Amino acid sequence: MAKRVLLAEDEPNIVESLTFLLERAGFEVAVKTDGRRALDTVLDDTPDLLILDVMLPELSGYEVLRHLRADQRSASLPVLMLTAKGQRADRETALECGADRFITKPFSNADVMAAVKELLNGNAA
Amino acid sequence: MHSSIVGARIRQTRRAIGLTQAELARRIGISPSYLNLIEWNKRRIAGSLLRKIADALQLPLDEFEGTQETQLMEALAGLAHHPLLRTLDVESDRINELIGRFPGWARALGKLAGSERDATARVQILSDQLSNDPYLSETVHRMLTRIAAVRSSTEILTEYADLPDERRGRFNHIVHEEIETLSEVGEALATYLERSDHSDRILTPVDEVEALYEARNNHFQELEDAAQPLSDLLDDSEPLSRLQKAGSLAQHHLADVIDRVIESQPQIKTAAARSRARRALSNYGVRSILMPLASFAKRSAESLYDIEVLAEQFSSGIEAVCLRLTALPRSDSVPHFGYFRANAAGTIIAMLGLEGLSVPRYAAACPLWVLYRAQQSPEAVIRQRVLFPSGDRFVFVARARRAGPSGFGKPRHYITDMLALKEEDAKLTVYDPEPSATVEEVGPSCRMCPRMSCLHRVEDPLAE
Numbered sequence: 074m075a076k077r078v079l080l081a082e083d084e085p086n087i088v089e090s091l092t093f094l095l096e097r098a099g100f101e102v103a104v105k106t107d108g109r110r111a112l113d114t115v116l117d118d119t120p121d122l123l124i125l126d127v128m129l130p131e132l133s134g135y136e137v138l139r140h141l142r143a144d145q146r147s148a149s150l151p152v153l154m155l156t157a158k159g160q161r162a163d164r165e166t167a168l169e170c171g172a173d174r175f176i177t178k179p180f181s182n183a184d185v186m187a188a189v190k191e192l193l194n195g196n197a198a
Numbered sequence: 199m200h201s202s203i204v205g206a207r208i209r210q211t212r213r214a215i216g217l218t219q220a221e222l223a224r225r226i227g228i229s230p231s232y233l234n235l236i237e238w239n240k241r242r243i244a245g246s247l248l249r250k251i252a253d254a255l256q257l258p259l260d261e262f263e264g265t266q267e268t269q270l271m272e273a274l275a276g277l278a279h280h281p282l283l284r285t286l287d288v289e290s291d292r293i294n295e296l297i298g299r300f301p302g303w304a305r306a307l308g309k310l311a312g313s314e315r316d317a318t319a320r321v322q323i324l325s326d327q328l329s330n331d332p333y334l335s336e337t338v339h340r341m342l343t344r345i346a347a348v349r350s351s352t353e354i355l356t357e358y359a360d361l362p363d364e365r366r367g368r369f370n371h372i373v374h375e376e377i378e379t380l381s382e383v384g385e386a387l388a389t390y391l392e393r394s395d396h397s398d399r400i401l402t403p404v405d406e407v408e409a410l411y412e413a414r415n416n417h418f419q420e421l422e423d424a425a426q427p428l429s430d431l432l433d434d435s436e437p438l439s440r441l442q443k444a445g446s447l448a449q450h451h452l453a454d455v456i457d458r459v460i461e462s463q464p465q466i467k468t469a470a471a472r473s474r475a476r477r478a479l480s481n482y483g484v485r486s487i488l489m490p491l492a493s494f495a496k497r498s499a500e501s502l503y504d505i506e507v508l509a510e511q512f513s514s515g516i517e518a519v520c521l522r523l524t525a526l527p528r529s530d531s532v533p534h535f536g537y538f539r540a541n542a543a544g545t546i547i548a549m550l551g552l553e554g555l556s557v558p559r560y561a562a563a564c565p566l567w568v569l570y571r572a573q574q575s576p577e578a579v580i581r582q583r584v585l586f587p588s589g590d591r592f593v594f595v596a597r598a599r600r601a602g603p604s605g606f607g608k609p610r611h612y613i614t615d616m617l618a619l620k621e622e623d624a625k626l627t628v629y630d631p632e633p634s635a636t637v638e639e640v641g642p643s644c645r646m647c648p649r650m651s652c653l654h655r656v657e658d659p660l661a662e
Contacts, residue, residue, distance in 0.1 A: 086347040086372045090354055093365070097358070128339070136602050143605045157342035169609075178346035182353045 075101040076193055079120040081111035081137065082155065083129055087178075091124065094182055095189070108132025112140055115147050122193055124185075125172075127156035127163070135170050142171035151192040155180070204248070206298020209237040211255045226250040267297060273308040279589050280311075281648025318646070333402040333470070337387050344380045348373055406471035407478055408551070410463050416524045416550050418482060424455045425486035432487065437513040440488065448483040456480060482525065488514055489522050495532075498523065502628035503533060505595065505617070506579060516597055517615045524550045524617075533623035538616045540569050552618050554590055556642045564647065565654050566640040569616040572596035576612050583621065583631040584640045587648050591621035591637070595629050 078095050082088050083106045095102045103120065105111040108129040115123060123141075127134035134154060141147040154172040156163055167175045174188045212222050219237070223230040226247070236243050243251075252259045271293055277283070278290035297304040351369045355361070361369075428447045432440055456479045460466050466475050489512045501507040508519045523535045536552025546563060557563050568582035575598070582594040596616040604610050624630045641647025644657040 084343055084347060086376060087343070087350065089372065090347065090350040090369070093354060094350075139608075140603045143603050143608050157339045157346065178342050179349045180346060182350055182357070 075099055076122065077101045077103070077120040078122045078124060078189070079111065079114060080104045080124045081106075081108065081129060081134070082124070082126040083107065084126075090182070091185065094186060098186060098189075100189075106130075108134065108137045112137045115141060115150065116144060119147055119150055121151070122189060123150055123152045124189070125152055125154050127154060127167070135166060138167075138170040138172060153185075153188050153192060155185075204243055204298075205237050206295050207257075207301075208251055208255065210299050211257055212237075215255065217255075222251070222254060225254045270297060270304060270308045273311050274304060276315075276588055277307060277311040279587065281587065284648070333390065333404070334387075336470075337383060337390075340383050341380060341387075344376045344383065347376045348380070351376070403468055403471035403474050406466050406468065407475045409465035410460075410475055411478075411550060413463065413465055415528050417527050418459055418479065418525075419527075420455055420459060421452060421479065421483050422486050422491045424452055425483055426490055426492075428452075428487045429490040440513065441484070444484045444487040447487055448480055452480065452483040456483065482521075485514075485518050485522050486525075488512060488518070491527075494522055495526055498526065499532075503535075503626070504628045505597070516599060517613075520615050520617050521550070531626070533619050533626045536618040538563075538569055538618065540614045540616070542573060542612060544570055547613075552592075552620075554620070555586075555592060555618055556646060563643050564641045565656075566638060567616075568594045568596045569614055572598040572614045572616070573612045576600065576610075581629050581631065583635050583637050585637050587639075587641055592618055593621055593624040593629055593631060594618050 076099075078100045080088060080091055080095070080102060082091065082104070088104050088106070092102050092104065103114070105114055106129075109131040111123075111125070111129070112132060125134045125137060129137070132140075134156070138152060138154070141150060141152070151173050152171065153174045153176065154167045155176055155178060156167070157178040164175050173192055176184055176188060212219070219233055220230045223233040226233075227250070228247070249259055274293045274296070275290065278288045278293065351372045355366065355369050355373070425448075428444075428451055431447060432443055435443075456476055459479060460472055460475050466472055489508075494508075494512070497511055498508060501511075503523060505516055505519050505523070508514075508522075509516050512519065514522075517539070520535070520537050524537050526532050526535075528534065534552065536555055537548070537550040538546055538557070539548040540546050544565070546557065546569075549557065551557065563569065567584070568580050571582075572578075572580050577597065577599065579595060579597045582596070584592050584594060586592070594616055595618075596614055598612040598614045601611050601613045619627070619629075621631070639649065641649055641652070644655050647655075649655070
């Protein structure tokens, strides 16, 4: 069965290219464009991987992640964070909040896909 | 107006036109000894007697009245305490006499003091902006996001040769669209940097919104009027659903009023400021639905502006109550509140300023403020009585609240809300410090502070 990836991102054009890439690689993709709905979706029906943008409306990526890590159902869900800010402080915040990987925009598709595969294999093992 | 200025002015003018005290006293029908008391500021004077004296001295009455001289006196008092003039033994106890005897020189000094203060503040804003400009960082963020979309789409176009035509067209379209937006953002950035040369320009979208709040004294009567009937639609449900209901009522019924406010204000010039102002006013609207002005003003006065009592009575958060207090219409019987919000890193992330309280927006304020100390005892309301180098006294009331989720073994994160009010205004509140309460010497920020021996100093003052 195809692995399920939830993409929490509010930039429609980035959603379109990432969805294309993930589906081409054989994943089942669901998209949420605000932090609140992304959080509810994960808690309701946990995917195999969450790709989480930091700057989301309603609830920021950091806040979503803190909620997720505090909840038993999603405490060990692999999370790949995306952000446009590449400063060290952001990376530290992301890792502190419990992100497994952190990729900054503008990213290369290859980097994102490599991280996705690595995180999913780690989880499956 | 200060009677001491009036006395000196009468004495000065009488001598200038060659009148004796006895003669002037006779003309206005009072005893020479009483006139002597007036001239030496031992008796207050106003009304018909003041008019008679003005007539006898052939001075227009407004020479004695109005607020201009009070302002001048405050400006000169500030100047007398200026850190650069500390060693000059300025006779700060004789300001009244200076204004009375040499009004022209006094006005000149007042004017210079004002322009010096503006220049220093401007230098500070500009130097802080270079490192922390919120508009610049927002713009860079937008550009990086657009570039990410272009890069990702372009890679797909080159790496997937088998792309169906429809898909190919779609990704081509994305690239065009994003590049167009990118040019617009770049152009806006260039204009923004160009405008930096004009000294009278408003600096950032954040500044524009702040100027709007300042112009309105943080109060928007048209929103209060529109929110009033909406308050009645809220029932006694749980606080959280009340908040949601108020949010959706504001969204559906206040949007037009908010747009009208924004359109009518000359302070809001850019699209970025318009959307920021819309967000801020929409939250204002939600608060005025949850805490309708009339009952909030009444209960505030009854509780002596106790933020915890008000939060409980209106089932609202401390932050919302603090913001609501800043929006109370101005009057002599209502304390005037400023509001500051800081995160754990010490950055001021929101503020509604208070007259006379100078705070650096883009850099940390003085670490001695209770705004920062409050995080050591979360959820407790802490009062601080402070004295600034200018001699101004304020009362700060701060409380740190938990932000975001938490649980056993998880890190806790706090945000601090702080109200600021002048010490004389604090008398109207439950936070009025008893006379024996400790007065803490603080500053605006190290760069603006002359307290050279302060143990907590991290930077040299700009003025030195």
